Amino acid sequence: MFGVKYIKFDSMTYVIKSKNGTVSKEGRGLSFFYFSPTTSIAAVPIGSNDLPFIFSETTRDYQTVSIQGQITYKIGNPKQLAELLDFTVNEKGGYKKDDTEKLNQRIISEAQTATSSFIHGLGLKESIRSAKSIEAKVSEGVRDSQAISMLGIEILGVNVLAIRATPEMERALETETREKLQQEADQAIYERRNFAVEQERKIKESELNTEIAVEEKKKQISEKKMEAQIQQAENDRKLREMKVQADISVENQRKGLIEQKTANERKEAETRGYVLETTLKPYKELDWKTLMALTNKDDAKFNIALAFRQLAENADKIGNLNISPDLLETLLTDRKESKK
DSSP states (O other): OTTEEEEEOOTTEEEEEEETTEEEEEEESOEEEEETTTEEEEEEEOSOEEEEEEEEEEOTTSOEEEEEEEEEEEESOHHHHHHHSOOEEOTTSOBSSOOHHHHHHHHHHHHHHHHHHHHHTSOHHHHHTOHHHHHHHHHHHHHHOHHHHHTTEEEEEEEEEEEEEOHHHHHHHHHHHHHHHHHHHHHHHHHHHHHHHHHHHHHHHHHHHHHHHHHHHHHHHHHHHHHHHHHHHHHHHHHHHHHHHHHHHHHHHHHHHHHHHHHHHHHHHHHHHHHHHHHHGGGTTSOHHHHHHHHOOOOHHHHHHHHHHHHHHTGGGOOOOOOOHHHHHHHHHHHHHHHO
């Protein structure tokens, strides 16, 4: 009542209470009674803030790119900021005039100023790929900015989220990139086919070399078999020759033995003939009767036989001859018994 008010602030707000133009009280998270007609209260938020930004720049090749990012900051010297910007609040704690937008615009302007000269030195494709470099330039620019220092602002971090060309240029770049990728894909297909053809050629060559090696091996085996057969035939021929020679030698030996045997038998026969001739020579001129007499045999039958022969020789001189049956029976009986 009567203009006396009570107000309370949280711990993330720096409060400056001025009475009749003189600071009477200041600090974080204050609460107090005040007389509204003569008291002015400034409340500066000291927590960290995320400030998104997006602005456009022109590249070296006269192409427009938009840079989108975020700056994180906090108010390091709220009293200094309160002297430059109006953060006065009413009796309900609301800002009478919100200068936060003005603060944010100044920070973004400093960020754009720090980026502008760097982007102007890059081409379109290079600038699109330079997010980290642009981020470093923005961070360096706002931290070294005198205007930011005068406001008592502390920059906590800068992030560049996207760098984009105009939609028409993006489509052109996409087409160029698509064509390039298609060419690379075609080249990859061509190389893959060439590789497959080369591998197929190597496989065919390997198969052909294998077949040649197999045929060569077969040829060597065939030649060895042929050589073995020729050698075997030669050995067989030699064995046959040796056998023939052995047979000839045996036959020659046998022939020699036969000739020797024949010669020996001839000599033996000649010897026997000579002996016989020499033995019989004295009897050659003798009569058979004399010879029979020389045998001096006492066999009666032999003598009867001689008698009968003499009778036969002188048959023309004999008229009648009587032979008794008993004599004939005796001669025949003895002959039958001798046959048995």
